[in-house]
Amino acid sequence: MKLVIGIVRPEKANDVLEALYRADVRGLSISRVQGHGGELDRVETYRGTTVKVGLADKVRFEIAVSDPFVQPTIDALCEGGETGEVGDGKIFVVPLERVVRIRTRETDDLAVTPVGA
């Protein structure tokens, strides 16, 4: 079991969702985050005030999967999130100690397998 964390461009979030769906990966959370990954800063000017915006909006996917699904999940994130420009994002795969589905108290692999799959 792994927790796959993917940080992608907000405008690519829909493509990632589509790719994940096609890879049969269900069950995920997303959140809007801000981050900096080496892309060029944006310069904005409001009247006399000029600022360099170092943080770009990103979307963070969190997907807990059983081992056979780790690679397909990574592939889907890469495929959906890629533009080829600096700032496409990162994927972090971290081990999961325990997973519990609250409704049924199922644990681990059973808990990360979507209902009906």
Added chain:
Amino acid sequence: MDPLILAQAAEVDTGDTAWMLVATALVLVMTIGLGVFYAGLVRAKNALNTFMMCIAALAVATVTWALVGYSIAFDGTGDLIGGFGHLGLQDVGFEPREGTTIPHLVFFAFQATFCILTTALVSGAVVERMRFGAFLAFAALWSVLVYSVMAHWAFGGGWLIEGGTLDFAGGVPVEMGSGFSALAAALVVGARKDYGRQALLPHNAVYALLGAGLLWFGWFGFNGGSGFSTGDASVLAFTNTLLCPACTLVAWFVLDLLRGRKVTAVGAATAIIVGCVGITPAGGYVSPGWAMALGFGVALPAYAVIVWRPRTRVDETLDVLAAHGVAGFFGILFLGFFAQASWNGVSDGLVYGNAAQLADQAWAALAAPAYAFVATFLLLKVMGFVAPLRATESEEALGLDVIYHGEEAYPTGEGAILVTPEAAIEGERPVADLV
């Protein structure tokens, strides 16, 4: 123009002038209202760019109107275009404009606000992907080549008005002019990259309602001022501008309930505009009762087009065609049926025994859409050969606010580092970095 007014002595009337000064300001605020309405209907990342297209019309179309457009529209009685006697506001002064009792300067300013608004209206077809620079050039050319020509046909002594077509406040140049131009612009510029693939939703429906409300408010000057006086025609048009959109709202509520069992806010904002557009050509010519019927009636074709259009590949983004083109078309023809000489002192429609009026209206309903569509299509095609019309895909993805204006509509300030002017000029690291 109203023959009753033509018959009056050519002297400036203080009451008429006072009202027209106010009406001009009212129409000007419509362009701001339109900006709020349009900005609410697009995604947050394009809200400023969308509003700025309306502001661009205020800038560009005012200048072109003063330099060239006004002369083409309102100098002389050529069939297709006016003359060049008023280029650069030549001979536009304090003496009354021919056929009115208001100073020529006020008449010019009032008509300028129409040109500005109409130019801004067309932007609704191309928001969220057109290059800002390309839109500035388009606004300058379109306001002269399309708006001014059509304004001449319907208001300035061109073939439509001379042929007997009635158009009280601009069903031809403003509504059908913008609506069918919008269709052409959407076809030439092309759909947004995510159109038909993702849900592209209005980011603030409150703005849409606020903008529509401001438009309705301003429309009292738009229709009420189109009699150029405080006379009966203006009073009738003013009151019809209250009645007709209210009826459209009611009809829209019913249509929304039948279709989705809920009365929608964005639908209501649209209905206000559709009703105002419907009464625009007919305002001073139909009775208040028929104005209410017009309000109910115009909702049907406009609603149908708004439901149908998103199912096509045509990304006419903010439905200018439905709200202005179709509603204006309906209003122009409606007037051919229900105009009443006992109310307007000018002409009856078919229902009151004058079938010829309907024929005159039909000419406008054919010619205006055809000219607007073809002229705009060709103009944008030619412009497309000179420079690209749209932003790149990655610019579109990031949002045009940051790309073209270097600002965001809703900046959080998070992660923003202050750049001192010296650092910006010398390209050095900002002071905040060094501290």
